[in-house]
Amino acid sequence: SQTIHQWPATLVQPVGSPLSLECTVEGTSNPNLYWYRQAAGRGLQLLFYSVGIGQISSEVPQNLSASRPQDRQFILSSKKLLLSDSGFYLCAWSADRLNTEAFFGQGTRLTVV
């Protein structure tokens, strides 16, 4: 069966510090991968998605970036965090076909102080 791992679960970072969140998927090949952010009391905002190694589509211009160095690894990064980057970050995967459902990792709660 497929599983998705996301870490860390919680993170407190000072303004201006870098960020690296990692997500890996097991039990499937060539998954579509996603990063979402959820602000407190809000819906999920799609940040990035990837349909293959090195292929990243950005949905919202901001100081975040994403990379997919391996087939089942997706990384969310920032060089300098802003207070507004605080939120619940969720990695998700879907199968390599159109119109299929996404499955989420456990999420990382990021607080920028």
Next chain:
Amino acid sequence: QKEVEQNSGPLSVPEGAIASLNCTYSDRGSQSFFWYRQYSGKSPELIMFIYSNGDKEDGRFTAQLNKASQYVSLLIRDSQPSDSATYLCAVNTRGFKTIFGAGTRLFVKA
């Protein structure tokens, strides 16, 4: 206009009642539709998906889709306190991209 719109609620129903959650979407080319449940502080979990017009039933849950009206709904029969959560409507608009609504908070009163 938001791509996926939901009433934020909260929607409060008594235990045993039917909870009705609604969602509209803007892209007529959307082909797949999902309902997720999210408990506070947790990640969303898939409840149901629907691709064709009409109703789809799974246990106490029924998803309804009307593509002409760009409307999708979720009915929860015999609501239980454990159903209290935020329900997220999601629409796959261009094959690989899934857009979520802001969610409807549901409270089921014992």
